[in-house]
Amino acid sequence: MKEDNPIDRKRNSAGHAEIGTKEDGTILEMVKVGKRLIVIKDKSIYEFFMADSIDPERKNINLPSNIQKMLFEQGAESEIVARTFLTAKTLFQADLYDESVDIEKALTLSLGLLQELLVLEQEINDYLLKEEKVSAEYESRKEQKLSYAIPSINDVETRCKTIFQKADHIEQILIEIATIFYPDQGLNKQSRMVSIYEMSKKNYGEEDSFSKLTAKTLDFMRLVREMRNGLDHRLSTVKVTDFELQADSNILTPTIELKHKSVKLEREALSAFLPVIVPNMLYIFENIVAHIGNKKSKKEIMSYTVREIPEEKRRYKHVKYCFWTPIGEGGYYNQ
Structure with a gap:
């Protein structure tokens, strides 16, 4: 041998x-x-x-x-990790879907979406820390009565461009994931979330919970997309303003506004608007994924449905949804 x-x-x-x-x-x-x-x-x-x-x-x-x-x-302790990849991993189990559904690709895309969200969170946090630092330096100079100079973040528009590019890319990945489960429903990256809404309304009716969920996301997703388009192409629809001295001597912190024909955002402080982006993206992702799982999983093997997991029964603190089966007292949460 x-x-x-x-x-x-x-x-x-x-x-x-x-x-x-x-x-x-x-x-x-x-x-x-x-x-x-x-x-x-x-x-x-x-x-x-x-x-x-x-x-x-x-x-x-x-x-x-x-x-x-x-x-x-x-x-797993991270809310972003749990509400994206771990939620997808919990709901996208190959044996619960038809063989034609490419679960491997769905999980790979979910991992990519997690990467984009973590970078997005970091970009937003970096900006907020920069604004806080610059503001504190201004207040310090003011107290010491040094030469007068208003605070400034001279790359504020570039920072916003990066942030909205990331946010927009996350929506694109979500559309790709939905297309895996609805390959012949006309979902596309051009109409984005609108195409998921129209598909859901067509297949399940306007009063279905999936349709109602996607309808709630449309304004925010349009806002993100038009912010990105405006910043990418330097359109007049988007205006980012650095620290600005007012006639009454007050100073406005950096702001952003959008004046698009289909969606608008009145001038708002970046420090107020940017922190809502990641929580909104997390909410949209985990709920879209939960509805897709509930609609597209096989039903003939056993009676099961997607349910929110009671907090005391969660394997991971921030993973809210899994498949539930009416087995035993209280049913079985497949985590």
Whole structure:
């Protein structure tokens, strides 16, 4: 019998791996997303893969037998992680849908959407910290009666452009996810959330909860889209104003306004408007995903439906929805 060569012995031998650090918390679960193995910890998410996935012909003996890569510095404890990827992972279980539904792609897109949301949150937080810092410096100069200079964030419009590009991209990914479950319903990136609303109204009726949900999202999503379009193309419909000195000596903090034919936003402080973007996106994503799961999952195997999980029964604090089956006292929440 031919003896294995050294690289085979190395790759085939048993072993163990410490994923991440103790500060990341414990490993809660591992999720297959296509060929990727995603490791979810309390405070981080990693990708874990074996050497054979990189060197399938086994030519490099020096390659470590297993490799890990941090994907996100937030884990299951994060509200954003839980309300996006973990919610998608809970609801998008392949055995609950027809084989024609590409669950692998839906989960991959959900992971991408999480990345966009985390970057969006960081961009917004960076701006808010900058505004706070500049304002504090102005107040300090004012108290010391130094030379008069109003505060300024000279790249405020560029920052807004980045923020609304990210927000708009999140909507595009959500449309891609919906298209996986409704491939022949005319959903498209041009009409965006309107196309989901029209599809829902056509298939389920205007009074259906799915239709009512999407109808509630339209104004906000239009606002985001037109903000992005205006900033991208330097249209007069969007106006971002830096700190501004008023005739009464008061200073307005940076503001944004939109005057589009279909949607408008009266001049509003960025510090008031920007913080609502991420919470709105989270609400829209988790509820759209919940309605899609409820509508498109197979019903013939067992009586089950998507329900909100009572807080005391949640596996993850911020994952609100899962499939519920009327088994046992109170039913079974499939988390």
